[in-house]
Structures are given as structure tokens and as C-alpha cells.
Amino acid sequence: MLEVRDLDLFYGDAQALSGVSFSVPDGSITAIVGANGAGKTSLIRAIAGMEKPRAGTICFDGADITGKDSSEICNLGLGQVAEGRQIFPTMSVEDNLDLGAMVPRARKLAASTRDGVWQMFPRLLERRRQLAGTLSGGEQQMLAIGRCLMGQPRMIMFDEPSLGLSPAMVQEVFAIIRRLHEGGLTIVLVEQNVAVSLHMADHACVLENGHIVMEGRGEDLLGDDGVRAAYLGL
Amino acid sequence: MSRQAILLGLLLAAFVVAPAFAGPYLLSVMVVVMYFAYVGQAWNIMMGFAGQLSLGHTIYVGLGAYTAAALFVHFGIPAIFGLFAAAAVAVAAGSIIGALGFRFGVKGVYFALLTIAFAEFTRILFEHFTALGGTGGLFLPVGSRDSFDLIHLRGHPLMFYYLILAMCVGIFLLCRKLLNSRLGYTWLAVREDQDAAAALGINVFRAKLTAVMLSAGLTALGGVFFAFYYNNLFPNQAFGMNRSIEIILAPIVGGLGTLFGPILGALILTPLGEGITAATEAMGFKAAGIKQLCYGLSLLAIVKFLPEGVWPWLRLRLGLGDGEEGE
Numbered sequence: 241m242l243e244v245r246d247l248d249l250f251y252g253d254a255q256a257l258s259g260v261s262f263s264v265p266d267g268s269i270t271a272i273v274g275a276n277g278a279g280k281t282s283l284i285r286a287i288a289g290m291e292k293p294r295a296g297t298i299c300f301d302g303a304d305i306t307g308k309d310s311s312e313i314c315n316l317g318l319g320q321v322a323e324g325r326q327i328f329p330t331m332s333v334e335d336n337l338d339l340g341a342m343v344p345r346a347r348k349l350a351a352s353t354r355d356g357v358w359q360m361f362p363r364l365l366e367r368r369r370q371l372a373g374t375l376s377g378g379e380q381q382m383l384a385i386g387r388c389l390m391g392q393p394r395m396i397m398f399d400e401p402s403l404g405l406s407p408a409m410v411q412e413v414f415a416i417i418r419r420l421h422e423g424g425l426t427i428v429l430v431e432q433n434v435a436v437s438l439h440m441a442d443h444a445c446v447l448e449n450g451h452i453v454m455e456g457r458g459e460d461l462l463g464d465d466g467v468r469a470a471y472l473g474l
Numbered sequence: 475m476s477r478q479a480i481l482l483g484l485l486l487a488a489f490v491v492a493p494a495f496a497g498p499y500l501l502s503v504m505v506v507v508m509y510f511a512y513v514g515q516a517w518n519i520m521m522g523f524a525g526q527l528s529l530g531h532t533i534y535v536g537l538g539a540y541t542a543a544a545l546f547v548h549f550g551i552p553a554i555f556g557l558f559a560a561a562a563v564a565v566a567a568g569s570i571i572g573a574l575g576f577r578f579g580v581k582g583v584y585f586a587l588l589t590i591a592f593a594e595f596t597r598i599l600f601e602h603f604t605a606l607g608g609t610g611g612l613f614l615p616v617g618s619r620d621s622f623d624l625i626h627l628r629g630h631p632l633m634f635y636y637l638i639l640a641m642c643v644g645i646f647l648l649c650r651k652l653l654n655s656r657l658g659y660t661w662l663a664v665r666e667d668q669d670a671a672a673a674l675g676i677n678v679f680r681a682k683l684t685a686v687m688l689s690a691g692l693t694a695l696g697g698v699f700f701a702f703y704y705n706n707l708f709p710n711q712a713f714g715m716n717r718s719i720e721i722i723l724a725p726i727v728g729g730l731g732t733l734f735g736p737i738l739g740a741l742i743l744t745p746l747g748e749g750i751t752a753a754t755e756a757m758g759f760k761a762a763g764i765k766q767l768c769y770g771l772s773l774l775a776i777v778k779f780l781p782e783g784v785w786p787w788l789r790l791r792l793g794l795g796d797g798e799e800g801e
Contacts, residue, residue, distance in 0.1 A: 290672055314675025326670035328663060339663045342656065343675035391675055 241266040241395055241426045242287070242318075247296030249279075249286050249450075256282040257450045264395070264443070269417075269427040271441035271458060273434045273471060279450040280324055280430045284399050288320050301394070301398045315343045319393030325341070325384040329373025333364055336372045336383055340390030349392060356388040360416075373401040380411035385416060396425040402433050414440065434471040438462045446471075478794050482734070489639055493632055501635055505703070508638040509696065514724035514736030515645045521722070523658060523732030525665030526572075526683035527586040530593030531555075531693060531721045534564040536600070536712030538694025539701035540715045543614055544606055546626070546702075553627035555598035557698045561691040567592070568690030572683045581668075590715065597713030611708040614701065627702035634703050641699065642737070645692060649733055652688075661685055665731075693721075727776050727781025739783045746772055 241242035249257040257279045261437045264270040274280050275434050287298055289310035289321035298306045305313050337357060341350035346390035358365040361382045367375065372383055381401060388396055399471060402410040414436060421427050438444055446467060454461060463465050481607050490510070493501060513535060520526045541558035541563045551559075575585045603608045617628030624633065653660045660681045663671040672678050701707055711717065728739025750768045780787050 288673065290669070309677065309679070310672045311675045311677035311680075319675075320673055322670065322673045326667060326669065328666045330666060331662065335659065335662075338676055339659060339671070339676070342660055342663075387674065390665060 241268075241301055241390075242428070243297075243299040244283075244287065245297045245299065246297075247283075247286060247315075248294045249282055249291055250294050250370055251282075255450060257286065257293070258450050260447070260450070262445045262452050262455055264426060265422075266430055267424070267426055268443045269429060269441045269458075271429045271431065271437040271444040273431060273437060273444065273467075273472075274447035276432070278447040280447055281399055282450075283447065284320060284322075284397050284428075284430060287313075287397065288318065307337040311343065313434050314391055315345050317345065317392060317394035319388040319391050319395070320397040321381075321384050321388045321399065321401060323403065325380050327372045327375075327380050327383050327387070329371065331372055332369050333372055333375070333383060334368045337364075337387050337390050340387035341392075343391050345392060350390065353390050353392065353407070357389055359384055361387075375406055378412065381405060381409070381413055382416070385413075385420075389420075393425065395428065396420065397428040397430070399430045400432065401429075402431065402436075410436075434467075435462075438467075476794075477792070478734075478789075481792075484737065485737075486722050487641065493635060494535065501631065503744060503748055505631075505635055505638055507740045508635075508642050509699065509703075509740075510720065510724045510744060511737045511740035512638060512642050512699075513647055513693055513696040513721045514728070514740055515642070515649055515733075516689050516696060517721050518725040518731065518736050519652070519692070520651065520685050520689040522651065522725060522735070524661040524682055525668075526682055527582070527684060528589040528686075528689070528718075529586045529722070530589035530591070530715075530718050531689075532713055532715075533567060533589070533593040533596050534690040534693035535697035535700060535717065535721070536593075536596065536707075536709075537564045537567055538697025539707055539712055540600065540606055540612065540697075541694070542698040542791070543612055543701040543707055547614060548605075552625045553698060553702055554625045554683050557695055558696045560698045564690040564694030564697070565687045567769050568686040569595075569683065570688035576679050590718070593718060594714055600709035600713060603709075607707070609709060610629075613707075614705040616705055627698075634699070635737050638699055638703075641695065646733060646737070651796065653733065657681070657684060682781070723773070725783075726762050727773070727784060729785035732783065734789075735785045738788070740782070741777075742784060743773075744757035 242334045245261050247257050247260040259445050260283060272280055272283065282291065286293050289305065289308050292307055297304060300316055303316060305316065328339065337354055338350065341347060341353065363379055364383055364386060372380065375383060401413050401417065405413060416441065417427060417429065429437050429441060438461055444456065444458045444461050445452050446454040446461065492504060517528065517531050519526050536559035541560040542553055545551040545556040546553060569588060575588050580588055600606060602766050608704060617623065619630055621629040621635045623629045660676050663676055664678055664681050668678055723743055724739030725736040727743060728735030728737065747769055750765050754764050754768065776784065
């Protein structure tokens, strides 16, 4: 579904990604793991069209999306739930959701999708008129996920969805991601929580200092001594 | 009907019937109030709604004023046609400034500096533009004050009074509609968090550019009014930095991003300026700059004690709820 080839990304002179190549199989959960500063968020932002790579190609579902504007990429059905959730705190829950459906592909279906989101997250329905900034961290994460769904994505990239949440909430968020996957969505999961994400993933890559150092099945990486030593402390 | 709508209705009624009671001086002050409410509302689209600070906004007033005035003076084209050209020129200028700034990622303060730079070099350009009078100014032939010629915008001060009142009502209704439109929603998203908006697939560049273009075009119509009401145009008045500051004061004092803010701000500031002039004269202060000093101190006090603007505070006090006005 997604093919990234030889991607180079720079911030000024600082190289964030160098020669990154990996693929996301159709209908998979693909995990991208790596330490802080390895370039995980940069990779997501480059794929989403929010940073312009210096070299390399990105293909989504057969279409070359390298260097395209994020609005065009979203409209192809590639959504993301950004790190830190990025909800609009001074707007209501409902307005936040509606802003997720501004892409042309999603406009007509907005009302019915919203009903689906309410069903999935009844807590958001209870708080639909409340300002999003007054929600708890977990509710904000649900809002961010619901808002992403409003855009009718076929693939969602999650950037650190468990960040700053209570352990119970983390379990719930991962359960939601599994449900979305079962519903037919392709998932890219970027996580520092390596053990959980590798368990969930059918495909995974390890990112180190802007390079992909390993790619394979989630279970295989879990069994790799290097990964176990570096990320699981075993 | 909400209480906010009633309040607005009363205010509108007061302005409609005022000419029956008020003298020429008071009416001229009210025209200035409405003029600043109008251009403040237009500026507010860019800053209050889309979060893009324009500190050189008088460029659009000046371009609109000079375009319509030059067409009238040199070619006899009536204002009613000239205003389309005026808006078109301002929209074009706004697109250039916006496209340059937004395409190259010029944000925040740096974008504001860009807008000042454009206004300043346009001022210098017009000072050397002899066909339009240069520094000597461009003067419109004064017509009969007894007619009500809306086509040529020549005539009685009352005509101008009701014209600017109609413009204020028009822009208020337009802004209200915009705020509740899809475009308005995308502006608010861009204002709140540009990065998050982009992540949702909102075309941030287009959203910001439409805000600038709309704001520029509407401001230019204010410029047309300015030209035909005052009948003279000078580059340092039309494009001066102090003019840009005047435009943005009303919406800032009244409440950024609110529909009622620019109106309330203009209602406070213009009479405040006039009142300080009258008071200092009555008390016999002759010191130069005393008026500006008092005006500045009053502004400081308002901004210090009501940083969100007067309207959000007043809305709460009057128990008008904290929803958007005019619902």
C-alpha cells in the first residue's frame, strides 16, 4: 500500500532521514520502532507531505505522492494521528470532528461518518459541545482518532498514540487500533512502546539515526537479540 | 431572537435615526466610527479569523482609493464601476503578498514585516507617481452637495453616512456567514494550529490566501469610500504606517476574531480621541502631543486590563452568553 524508497530528509543542514526504504503491505499493521530522535516523526511527516524530502520517492497505492501537498495526500486516503494529538483546544468536540472532514473525499459522508464515530466513542458524544481542551488525555486521543476517521482514510499513521496516557488508557487505545485494523484499515504504528507494538504488528522496521536497520515480521524482530537488547532491555 | 441580536438591532436603529437629531459635527464623527468599524471588520478576517497579522493593511485602502479616484478623475468612470477595479487591484496585491509570504513559509512576525514593507514601498512609489499627483496629492472634483448621486458617489454628507452604515451592515452579515461556513472553519483551524490543520488535509496555503484576498478586496471598498468622502488623497495619508495602526486598533480593542469587536472598538476609540481633544482644549493644555499621550495611555489601560478585548468582557457582564454573536 505504501512504498518508500531511498528517502532523504534534511532540516537545514541536519539530516533527519538518510536512504530510508521500507514498505507497508496492504491491510497490515506495520510498526516503526526506534529510540527518541531516530527520525520516526520526521518519517511520518515526510510521508504525510508536511516536510519536503530532498531525495527519494514515496508511493501510496501506486500513486507517486513525493513532494505533494498534505491536502492532496490526505485526499487520497492517507490519514494520520499526529504526536501529541494536536486537537483544537478552543473548539468544541463536534467542530474538531467536522474539521477532519474538510478534504473533498470526505465531505459528503461527513454526517454518517460522524454517527459512526459517536458510536465508537460514546464518551465524545456526551461531550460534543464541550471545548476539546477540557477533555482528559485519553478522551483527547479518542477525539484525534475520531477526527482522523472523519477524513475517510484507507491507511492511518499513528505517531506515539500511547504517549502520556495512563496504562489502562494505553490498553484501550491499542484495542481501538486493533479494531480499526480488523475493520479493514492499513495501520502504521510508530511507538516507543516497542514490546506492545511489535506484538501487534505483522510487519515492522527498526529506525536508528535516520536509517532503517532492520525490517521483517514483528515476531521475528521480537526474537532478534539486537532488538531485545536495545529496546526491551533483555 | 437572542439578546445579542436585540442589542445589535438597537444599535443599528440608533445609527439609522441619528441624523434626525445629531448635528453635522456628530454625524461626521459617526461616519469616522463606521469607517473604522468597516475596515476593522475587513482586517479582522485576516487576523481574527485566519490568524495572519497584517500591519500594512492600509496598502489596500490606498490602492482602492487611488484606483477608483484615478479612474474617476482621469477617465470620468463613476465610482460604482471604479469600485470593482479598486477591489481587483487590492485583491491582486493581496495575492502577491500572500503568495510570496505563504509559499516561502514566512510566518508570524516575519509575515507582518513583509506586509509593512509592501505598504511602505507602495507609498514611496505613489509619492513619485506624478500622473496621480505624487506628493502633491490627488484631488477629486467636488460635486453638488445637494444631490444624492450614488453612481458617482457625489453628494450630500447624509448619503455618505447611510452608505458607510450599509457597508458596515453588509460586512457584518458577510463575516457572520463566513464564520459559519466551511471556509471559516478552516480559517479557525489554521489560526489555532496550522500544523494540525495541515495534518487533517486542510489546504493551509489556500485558506490563508483566500483570507488575504477577501480582506484586501473588502478593505479596498473602504478605500473607495475614503477617497470619495474626503475628496483628496495623499500617499503618506493613504499608505502611511500610522494609518495601518489605526485600522487594527478597533478590532484589537474590541476583541480579535469576534464579529462585534471591530464595531465596539470603533465606537470606543473614535469618540475617545475626539473627547480627549475636546477635554485638553477645554482645560487649556497647549502642549504638543498631549492628545496622543492621553490616547496612548487609554489604549494601554484597555489592553492591560482587558487583554481579550472589550467585547468578550462586556458579553459576559451583560449575560449574553459566550457564543458567537448574532446567532
